[in-house]
Amino acid sequence: MKIYFISFVISVLMMALSSVAIYNITDHIDPPVTPEGHKYMPTENVAKALFLSIIIGAVTFISVVRILRRRPKK
Template sequence: MRIYLISFVISLIIMLISTVITYNIIDGLDPPVTEDEHRYMPIGNIIKSLLLSFVLGAFVFIVAVKIQRKK
């Protein structure tokens, strides 16, 4: 049980950090600006960032569990 708790905390921290980083990258590549230079709410960029960080968090969780079981 302790292995899963530690792995969950590690993956949660990675997810939080990667959400901010991926959002900034996606927002830089696809800025939320209309053709006449008006900014709008970047819901698409937020969803992309959350999905990417969720996938990364799941991957980190699996890897962390495997590493801790080897010990």
């Protein structure tokens, strides 16, 4: 049970950090500005960041569980 809790905490932290990083990258690559120069709500960039951070969180959770389940070699 301890393995899953540690994996969950690490994956949530990774999701939070990756969502901020991905949002900043997508906001820089595709800024939310109309052709007239007006700014608008970047819902597309937010959706991209959330979707990719969920995928990264799942991969992180699975990886950490596998790493923590390895038995030490004798």
